[in-house]
Amino acid sequence: MTKPLFRKVVIFGVGLIGGSFALALRRMNAVDEVVGFGRSAQTLVQAQQLGIINRSGSDLAAELGDADLVLLATPVGQMAEIMARIAPHLGAHTLITDGGSTKCDVVNDAYKHLAAHISRFIPAHPIAGSEQSGATSARADLYQNKKVILTPLPENSTDTVARVRLAWELCGALVSELTPKQHDEVFAAVSHLPHLLSFALVHDLAQRENRDLLLSFAASGFRDFTRIAASSPEMWRDISLANRDALLIEMGRYMSELETLRNALAEADGNKLEEIFSIARSVRSNWTSQ
Amino acid sequence: MTKPLFRKVVIFGVGLIGGSFALALRRMNAVDEVVGFGRSAQTLVQAQQLGIINRSGSDLAAELGDADLVLLATPVGQMAEIMARIAPHLGAHTLITDGGSTKCDVVNDAYKHLAAHISRFIPAHPIAGSEQSGATSARADLYQNKKVILTPLPENSTDTVARVRLAWELCGALVSELTPKQHDEVFAAVSHLPHLLSFALVHDLAQRENRDLLLSFAASGFRDFTRIAASSPEMWRDISLANRDALLIEMGRYMSELETLRNALAEADGNKLEEIFSIARSVRSNWTSQ
Numbered sequence: 001m002t003k004p005l006f007r008k009v010v011i012f013g014v015g016l017i018g019g020s021f022a023l024a025l026r027r028m029n030a031v032d033e034v035v036g037f038g039r040s041a042q043t044l045v046q047a048q049q050l051g052i053i054n055r056s057g058s059d060l061a062a063e064l065g066d067a068d069l070v071l072l073a074t075p076v077g078q079m080a081e082i083m084a085r086i087a088p089h090l091g092a093h094t095l096i097t098d099g100g101s102t103k104c105d106v107v108n109d110a111y112k113h114l115a116a117h118i119s120r121f122i123p124a125h126p127i128a129g130s131e132q133s134g135a136t137s138a139r140a141d142l143y144q145n146k147k148v149i150l151t152p153l154p155e156n157s158t159d160t161v162a163r164v165r166l167a168w169e170l171c172g173a174l175v176s177e178l179t180p181k182q183h184d185e186v187f188a189a190v191s192h193l194p195h196l197l198s199f200a201l202v203h204d205l206a207q208r209e210n211r212d213l214l215l216s217f218a219a220s221g222f223r224d225f226t227r228i229a230a231s232s233p234e235m236w237r238d239i240s241l242a243n244r245d246a247l248l249i250e251m252g253r254y255m256s257e258l259e260t261l262r263n264a265l266a267e268a269d270g271n272k273l274e275e276i277f278s279i280a281r282s283v284r285s286n287w288t289s290q
Numbered sequence: 291m292t293k294p295l296f297r298k299v300v301i302f303g304v305g306l307i308g309g310s311f312a313l314a315l316r317r318m319n320a321v322d323e324v325v326g327f328g329r330s331a332q333t334l335v336q337a338q339q340l341g342i343i344n345r346s347g348s349d350l351a352a353e354l355g356d357a358d359l360v361l362l363a364t365p366v367g368q369m370a371e372i373m374a375r376i377a378p379h380l381g382a383h384t385l386i387t388d389g390g391s392t393k394c395d396v397v398n399d400a401y402k403h404l405a406a407h408i409s410r411f412i413p414a415h416p417i418a419g420s421e422q423s424g425a426t427s428a429r430a431d432l433y434q435n436k437k438v439i440l441t442p443l444p445e446n447s448t449d450t451v452a453r454v455r456l457a458w459e460l461c462g463a464l465v466s467e468l469t470p471k472q473h474d475e476v477f478a479a480v481s482h483l484p485h486l487l488s489f490a491l492v493h494d495l496a497q498r499e500n501r502d503l504l505l506s507f508a509a510s511g512f513r514d515f516t517r518i519a520a521s522s523p524e525m526w527r528d529i530s531l532a533n534r535d536a537l538l539i540e541m542g543r544y545m546s547e548l549e550t551l552r553n554a555l556a557e558a559d560g561n562k563l564e565e566i567f568s569i570a571r572s573v574r575s576n577w578t579s580q
Binding site (some may be wrong): 007111127147149190194195197205208209215217218222224226228233236237248251254255261264266277279281283284 | 534560
């Protein structure tokens with residue numbers, strides 16, 4: 001038997017992201033032991049029953065000194081606090097990575113709270129979101145052929161980046177690299193904005209007196225457009241706040257775009273409407289999700 | 291053998307909507323002969339090869355006098371012209387229905403151009419849209435368990451409405467009734483607005499210099515949110531113009547909603563964001579498409 005990549009992995013947050021990472025590494029025999037921490041004792045018990053973790057941890061000092069890898073897989077709003085709590089106990093060789101959907105804020109938090117360990121903190125964002133959450137939605141194949149973006153820091157050595165990259169590749173992911181700022185701008189446009197727009201549409205309809213009538217006639221277009229409006233409110237509150245600057249720019253752009261559409265409609269400018277729809281259709285039809 | 295419901299059905303526009311109606315009726319042996327009219331000779335040849343129509347028509351006067359049912363299944367922008375052309379030739383017993391996605395405008399056109407036949411015009415809207423279009427996308431089971439909304443007119447007799455209802459039911463559809471105005475308000479909210487929002491997002495991204503980079507990181511949330519942005523530009527131009535008043539009201543509401551969200555984000559008001567997201571998630575999670 002070859003030696004596993006990691007002897008001990010410690011995961012904070014054993015839900016969809018953290019739980020699936022653990023299941024994938026365990027299935028590949030890439031880890032001897034997975035220890036879980038989390039806010040909910042019940043979730044940790046469930047995660048153990050589901051074979052996600054070997055056991056739940058209780059003593060940070062006891063668990064972190066000999067950990068090979070720590071994954072922070074909580075909503076981004078909790079990461080600063082967890083970083084501050086784990087920093088005193090991390091081993092001299094412990095790698096740290098995360099699964100946060102935003103990167104500039106997590107990197108800022110890391111410079112502040114993980115300063116002594118910053119060379120071993122390799123930020124990551126697995127693009128495997130789902131409107132589902134919780135340990136029960138974790139799956140060993142969640143990352144299969146999904147993109148994971150690393151946003152390495154200047155302080156990271158090539159070796160540490162390669163090791164974290166390998167962990168995600170063992171999970172089946174296609175790993176690429178961006179700077180934290182590039183990452184946040186890209187995801188404000190293609191992920192965070194669409195989530196806000198979808199939440200906004202359903203919230204708008206939810207306020208109506210005739211809501212039930214409206215929803216009874218909603219069909220497949222509505223179904224797909226609003227699938228992401230069933231996502232975790234807490235997670236998306238945190239993402240929105242964490243990527244506020246880039247997201248405000250995207251919202252501004254989008255509202256101008258709507259203003260253009262509204263004017264074209266108010267003026268019954270069919271050519272303008274058709275031009276906008278045609279460009280959109282052409283780009284969307286040529287795009288395929290990887 | 292029982293007698294089929296219709297001896298002769300004439301269809302204008304043998305694409306997704308009209309073609310699927312023909313295929314469904316033929317499969318149920320509910321019609322002896324289907325005759326197709328359309329702008330493109332090539333499409334009509336294709337429709338005949340696909341078993342959608344028995345033959346393409348060339349002479350309105352010859353085909354309409356003995357037709358039991360005429361279905362107008364063109365984009366709504368073409369309906370007025372077709373109504374004006376067919377009116378002189380319709381038989382005294384010919385029923386007329388349509389598959390338009392908006393109803394007030396079609397009804398107005400009918401009062402204007404089908405005046406002598408208005409008692410036999412029963413407007414309909416099959417909720418079985420797709421981003422696909424054309425004869426090749428027609429399917430005999432398109433309407434299976436899909437909603438079809440009739441918006442009967444005061445001039446319609448119970449018998450004529452029942453007969454058109456039966457035709458859609460034989461296609462497998464679940465038929466309900468609204469007034470034309472109710473219909474247009476409902477669909478502005480749950481269908482037309484989401485389509486415009488989806489087109490707007492893709493059009494916005496399409497303008498960017500880094501469009502390819504952005505799209506390379508777009509994932510399943512983007513995929514579903516923008517599926518309807520691949521819909522027919524011509525059809526959605528016509529729908530937007532036809533339902534302009536209701537759609538402008540919906541756009542105004544939605545832009546206020548976005549303004550609220552943007553303010554909450556600008557003020558980093560996490561509670562407000564989470565409240566909006568939570569209401570949306572709750573309503574969306576409890577909704578199931580029928």
